[in-house]
Amino acid sequence: GESVGLHLPTLSVQEGDNSIINCAYSNSASDYFIWYKQESGKGPQFIIDIRSNMDKRQGQRVTVLLNKTVKHLSLQIAATQPGDSAVYFCAERYRGYQKVTFGTGTKLQVIP
């Protein structure tokens, strides 16, 4: 539950503004990246993914950007709403490995 959000970097955003959550990934050979959202008391929920042959992918109100040069992944949320308040995790899959590694997460707080 709430203990998941402790000790995490926090991003506070005014309702209606755009949010940008950043993630530095570790392995230059990673070929698949995912963003998950975790609300208090729930399991992570898939938001959007991107493969390494792409730089950008858009969903509904969300955009993921991948910069392979600096091993950086970002999640942009347009017109942030109170329901977007959650912990956001990026995850990467190392090419050739059969597992996915998660980042430590960022807490997004939306100020009404």
Add this chain to the structure above:
Amino acid sequence: EAQVTQNPRYLITVTGKKLTVTCSQNMNHEYMSWYRQDPGLGLRQIYYSMNVEVTDKGDVPEGYKVSRKEKRNFPLILESPSPNQTSLYFCASSLKISTEAFFGQGTRLTVV
């Protein structure tokens, strides 16, 4: 409804008393995995399974066992739980490794 079901949701047990956390998915997914989530550490993979009778260690497998006798079920077994296994546990399934994962609601385990 497509879902991953874990049981129990909450469990308090004593050191050394064997326990099993069940996980079942109804999506005919091949890939299943177990994670533990601790404050500040994100989600760490314990074990994963590529398919029936195929399991492998994740990043933190010590003290845990799994089995995959059927495609839908992937139980997590703690033969002799210790207090350092107190954590929030999640089961997840996906069609393949490089596709979105569906997570269960979590099992909060306390070992005293």
